[in-house]
């Protein structure tokens with residue numbers, strides 16, 4: 001055997017990652033580059049996005065500034081992209097409000113970013129035949145789809161919808177041999193979790209059976225599996241990566 | 249100003265407690281919990297256009313301190 005055994009290699013694959021300017025999406029891009037993928041990284045903040053680009057291993061990566069909620073620009077944006085073997089939808093936002101303070105605008109903002117825009121990006125990629133046969137689509141959902149926490153109604157609903165959406169397209173795209181799966185992370189400290197105060201975090205960590213929060217890399221490893229050919233027979237599934245918190 | 253704030257405070261946390269005054273240490277109220285905290289933060293945004301993050305809010309103890317925060321950050 002002259003080539004090293006690695007069923008999780010992403011060599012020869014081009015992968016698009018949204019939300020790559022921060023947190024989990026950033027880590028996914030970096031870890032995928034270490035697995036030899038070529039990356040197209042997307043985010044709104046060009047400074048942080050370029051930081052991600054500079055941390056990628058290997059050559060031939062691209063950083064593209066784009067707000068996925070700019071629906072009218074999605075078509076032309078997607079047309080600029082190369083053919084892909086994988087997409088990771090990691091762009092996402094959170095807003096914690098009790099129901100009596102939730103307006104339609106608040107709800108739409110969360111649903112647009114976490115669900116509808118990801119659906120439109122996927123739709124355009126498919127329409128423009130950017131997803132090669134054998135492609136893998138990964139959604140970064142959350143354990144919040146099934147487990148309640150105070151004030152988290154809009155986020156929970158958006159992630160539940162993402163889970164169902166992924167199953168829907170897994171079924172619809174199966175005949176094109178395109179897979180779709182979901183990762184449900186537990187708590188990982190990123191910019192997103194700044195909505196939770198330090199004291200709450202201190203208390204919450206104690207509830208984790210494995211005794212700590214996760215790291216962004218630990219979510220990225222699940223994404224690598226789902227993007228690699230090791231998961232060629234896995235579609236419509238949900239992988240929980242949560243330090244055991246949902247055992248409770 | 250103060251009376252209006254007390255009313256909004258009580259409405260936000262669904263309380264009919266007549267003892268609540270500007271000096272009340274609200275974290276000691278029976279009705280205080282994490283939902284109440286989020287509700288006050290949301291009320292400050294809706295009624296006073298004040299966005300306060302959880303860590304800053306954590307440092308406030310009485311209704312007066314919240315009202316001071318509002319006037320200092322208007």
Ligand SMILES: NC(=O)c1ccc[n+]([C@@H]2O[C@H](COP(=O)([O-])OP(=O)(O)OC[C@H]3O[C@@H](n4cnc5c(N)ncnc54)[C@H](OP(=O)(O)O)[C@@H]3O)[C@@H](O)[C@H]2O)c1
Nearest residue numbers: 019021022023024043044045067068091092187188190192
């Ligand atoms: N952290 C956790 O504990 C946790 C747990 C479960 C699931 N998740 C999920 O993981 C995903 C990543 O979250 P994170 O924790 O890494 O948060 P983060 O550090 O705040 O990163 C969020 C990313 O989404 C991007 N984004 C947001 N709105 C966008 C838009 N309209 N257009 C383009 N990009 C947009 C941001 O781009 P800019 O910064 O450039 O604006 C940023 O790159 C989210 O879907 C989140 O729900 C996180």
